[in-house]
Amino acid sequence: MIVKSAEFITSAVKPPQYPPADLPEIAFAGRSNVGKSSLINKLVNRRHLVKTSSTPGRTQLINFFLINQAFRFVDLPGYGYAKVPAGVRRQWGTMIETYLTQRACLRGLILIVDIRRTPGAEEDNLLHWLGHHGIDYRIVATKADKLSRNKQVRPVRQITAKLGLTNENLALFSAKSGLGHERVWRQIEDMLELAP
Ligand SMILES: Nc1nc2c(ncn2[C@@H]2O[C@H](COP(=O)(O)OP(=O)(O)OP(=O)(O)O)[C@@H](O)[C@H]2O)c(=O)[nH]1
Numbered sequence: 147m148i149v150k151s152a153e154f155i156t157s158a159v160k161p162p163q164y165p166p167a168d169l170p171e172i173a174f175a176g177r178s179n180v181g182k183s184s185l186i187n188k189l190v191n192r193r194h195l196v197k198t199s200s201t202p203g204r205t206q207l208i209n210f211f212l213i214n215q216a217f218r219f220v221d222l223p224g225y226g227y228a229k230v231p232a233g234v235r236r237q238w239g240t241m242i243e244t245y246l247t248q249r250a251c252l253r254g255l256i257l258i259v260d261i262r263r264t265p266g267a268e269e270d271n272l273l274h275w276l277g278h279h280g281i282d283y284r285i286v287a288t289k290a291d292k293l294s295r296n297k298q299v300r301p302v303r304q305i306t307a308k309l310g311l312t313n314e315n316l317a318l319f320s321a322k323s324g325l326g327h328e329r330v331w332r333q334i335e336d337m338l339e340l341a342p
């Protein structure tokens with residue numbers, strides 16, 4: 147994918163604040179601080195399109211970005227951050243669930259996991275829930291640069307086993323080195339049904 151333009155459109159909490167559902171959308175989800183915003187920045191070759199932070203829970207709204215005037219990326223707030231009060235966490239859950247179930251132009255979701263962490267119940271539940279709602283998804287294991295190549299083998303096996311995936315379904319990625327850039331774009335093009 148050649149990215150000619152990428153711009154922030156708007157932040158939203160509820161449907162009336164979403165942009166019109168006139169373009170296909172790809173959503174990005176994952177645990178708080180996993181590297182969702184960094185992944186989007188890397189994919190579109192912009193360092194600061196999306197705010198990133200070493201403090202978990204930075205992205206608290208649904209953020210919409212217009213790519214090539216043709217489709218949108220949707221950065222969802224991270225889940226599973228322990229320091230967020232339960233009430234706020236519930237609100238986040240509702241916010242994400244509402245987006246995922248009500249957005250007619252949603253074409254698929256990229257679930258991002260940390261290569262160093264075996265996915266837990268949250269990831270499992272999310273994938274089952276997506277399956278149940280007929281929402282297409284792909285998995286990306288990010289921060290691959292944190293492990294040397296031979297140290298990546300075991301965690302990749304654990305992640306694929308835990309989530310019931312084949313190796314082809316999982317893309318290794320690093321926002322730091324750019325590893326997996328092409329692979330993730332192919333996953334996205336696939337969900338957008340764009341010819342390669
Ligand atoms: N080494 C390395 N660090 C990364 C990578 N991706 C993200 N980070 C770092 O991880 C931290 C969190 O990154 P973000 O992109 O803000 O994560 P997020 O998932 O958007 O976080 P929230 O919006 O808070 O849920 C930052 O300090 C990033 O620099 C990566 O591929 N490699």
Ligand SMILES: [Mg+2]
Nearest residue numbers: 182183204205
């Ligand atoms: Mg973020």
